[in-house]
Amino acid sequence: MSNDAIAEGDVPLPAARPPIPVTLADVLLRSREAWPQATALVLPDARYTYDDLARRAWATARSLAGMGVKPGDHVGLLFPNSAEFVTTLFGIAMLGAVAVPINTRYRAWELGFLVKDADLSCIVTYDGTRDYVDFATLLEEAFPELASQRQPGQLALDAAPLLRAVVMLGETERPWLTGPAAFAAAASACDNRQLTVWCEGVPIRSIAAIVYTSGTTSQPRGALLSQESLVRSWVMAGRRWGLRQSDSFWNPCQMFHIAGIGPLVFTLAHGAAFVTATHFEAGQALDQIDREKPTILYPTYPPLTMDLLTHPKFAATDTSHARAWLNVAPPDTLRRMQAAIPHASLITLYGSTEGGCVTMLSPEEDLETRMTTGGLPLPGNQVRVVSAETGEPAPPGIIGEIQYRGYNAFVGYYKDPEKTRATLGDDGWVRTGDMGDFDAAGRLTFRGRLKDMLKVGGENVAPAELEQYLESHPAVKLAQVFGIPDDRLVEVPVACIELHDGMVVGAEEIIAFCKGRISSFKVPRHVKVVTAWPMSLTKIQRGKLREQFITEMDEARGA
Template sequence: MHQTSRAAPSTVGHSILDAADRWPERTAFILAGRSVTYAEFARQTETAARGLLALGIKPGEHVGVLMPNCWDYAVLVGAINMVGAAAVVLNARYRGEDLRFVIAHADITVLFTAGIGRPHLDLRALLCAEFPELARWHDGEPLAIAAAPKLRAVFHFQAPEEETWATERVFAAGAATVSADILAGRIAAVRPEETALVIFSSGTTAQPKACLISHRTLNDVAGAVAERLGLVQDDVFWDPLPFYHMSSHLPLNACRKVGAAYLCQTHFDAGEALREMEAWGATICYPAFPTLTAAMIDHPDFAHRDLSRLRLMLNIGAPELLRKFAAALPRATQIACFGLTEGGGISVMSSPEETLEQRVTRVGRPLAVHAVRIVDPDTLAEVPAGTRGEILIRGSIFSGYYKEAEQTDKALGADGWLRTGDAGWLDPDGLLVYAGRIKDMLKIGGENVAAVEIESFLVKHPKVKMTQVVAVADDRLVEVAAAFVELKSGETMTADELIAYCAGRIASYKIPRYVRFVTEWPMSATKIQKFKLLESFTPTGKIDVASVLRRQPEASK
């Protein structure tokens, strides 16, 4: 049996050992057809933790992980937290300047990467391109990188035989030199308020900011999520999201609270997702982002898979889109949520007991460890219930931005309320209505229009799978809507057809003046990056809406 007293309560190390003591033989983690019990996951994590101690990792040190979702990734993050270091979970989509910036800014001392994604994703080559010194470096030699002076070693797991960097064999050899007693002392010394994760929030126009997430915040929010969803031992929690995102770490830690199984993917594939959910008997489906859910429902295998064990699914998106998802999986209760990395990942979540209408038009109530206020974004004065304003959060949230005191002060007021930059209001039942980003607004001919309002309407079209609306400059109206549209498989549509669909159904000034059909979206970790849609936009093919409407007399009445 593990001695759970070796770690303080509310630390990640404690949760891993505690789960191993309570449910040693229950399935803990499933990835790519491989499963492991809670006892075995703890054993693997402790072995990796000894490997970190052999490297001389100190408490509070920043250790980077740059990998696609893989087994080593999950074990390493737990091990880094066990020894009181901070796991810098890096977005495997980072390229060029972004990759160089995050590694240097986070003060990473040891970096772990993997060859699992080759040849499509060659992380070694990407790192060498940004840090040329790495191309000449051999394990055992001093590492000196001008752009990242604190980086002293890089490990390349699942690498080819000719690898010159440190490998998992070197890591395992070091682990064998550290005793269990030394490890136990380090685990017990970790405090809940120390940083467990460093996660870069996806920026829009500026460089990403490094959010510091403490052990206490991670564990408290995970526990509150488990409580809100009513997680039990028999649940199998399917989550395809990347390990560099709170949407993976929260469910993984929530499962540890109750002994449930966590089922994840190396990368999202709709057909494989459906197969795995059927094979493992998933009870909770957590795609979260509508691009993933829509891809599964639109997949030809969807109608033939047995997903009858699903009792909950969590998605965020426009109400009409959520209604489509609920109709496609009628046995699974549709859950929504609201959150951001700075707010601990999730701050507000629906309850299964709420009505369908509430669950698709609202995002729920604050979790037990959070409080929410709605304020005027200019004066920060609290507004009456039912009045739109900026959403503020207090409670189990991030500790601040690493090395950015000024940005931290802007986000966190003296009273500890986090400014989210998101708009919404509280209804008479205390449920939060999310109304999009405050800046995700269009000013069309003097009228304020939320992009999500137009998106919610366009997605009702039976041929439309997904849509995103951005504001573009216009000589007459100052701004107009440009709609980027992804169609369902096998469907075709013209821009005029979409505009005709709008006739008489929404105010004419809300009708898009530009339509762009797309087959893929520019993504950060899991969010569509609207600023990249704007970057790619050229003001050609402007639609004469009045002319289209004149050709649709019946629809425009």
């Protein structure tokens, strides 16, 4: 058959699409060139165009470069959702440095670990949420050495030897902080020509961000995300949504999470408006939805969604402009959610920090498909389900471990080759530790976790990390943590502890030991003192502990 005959056939060619941005900096720069005056970011008290964000991001890049930050350096972002987070993120990207978002719910113990583990050379933060958390004070708690530092921009800390500067974009003053005036003045030392070369020359496989995620090790691990894995994979997710330049995307998830930063990337790449707030409160969120009338809603996690749907304001909130929304929940829960906003197609997905959006439904798919599966892999993502016994691919309908590979996959865990080898094979397949199966059409359904990981209101909690902290209490000899079901948060942590001989401590004291020192979602909701552990040959049977605890709770309720 001739080429002419092929070209004249009835098989349609793929539709032309706008090119996918190559780097994180490209996302904002391309959209600024295409839609400079279009609304890019909406907060409850402010709106920003693409031109606004791009100019602020470039000013941030100049200031960072003037302070000595270079391509490849690691820069921490300690912000809630804000224009400052967005412009700092893209400023770091324009410089070719590596963004390290920091969970604003961290307390001193966790923050101190991340700053050192991530080899941060600079942290950028601000004080716009001092009513909720004072980041300057939190940093001093994590690094007491800061109080004696008198040369901002030239810090010398034994506990974090690479950290040279903490930039405060606000009014808070400390001798060790670089304030907004000094930060702006640093731009005068920037070589603008060199900065442009750096911006235009960022390699597609270079690291764009290190996003920390709790694992089964004793501390969170930093997932290394390349420019391609962060940008291309999430832009493809935006395409699966059918995102348009005229859309507005409401997302209450914090930007330091992949559920915040990923949708931010694809929203801005499509020239749409990203609608968010510094923190989530259901009544205020409904006011924002009513006022902004977003076309896509992204509450994502059942605790947030149910807070919205059960709030007294919900019935009067105008959601008529929403054409699609997303939640990650079991089918029965999804059906209840869909019934609450029936005109907007509810979809779900399967993904992770390490792989972004792996599979996802389209709003155009039928109701039953959307309620019962996690959708098809995004273009370029390979997904398989393998037998836990044989390691061979499982046929449709057979549950096994979910694995994926492709441009979406992370590069590895920072400074943790052992865990990288355990998760990322030489053949590129990412072993998730999650269970799932395919239907006959190739759609994936998540069936649970092989890992011990807890999911508390959408936040990952590693039992080993919490156990390590509990065992730092002088009375605690050994701790074991597991999850029990919770109507609002899906799971909550429970701690069983063995005490050192002669020590006496109550549950209230252990819980008080946790509050304010670790993230609130990690604080055990129940603590039980044990004197004997259920054991297999060599290990404590965590599952047996959980069964015993749930039985005791049920019996107590029935008493």
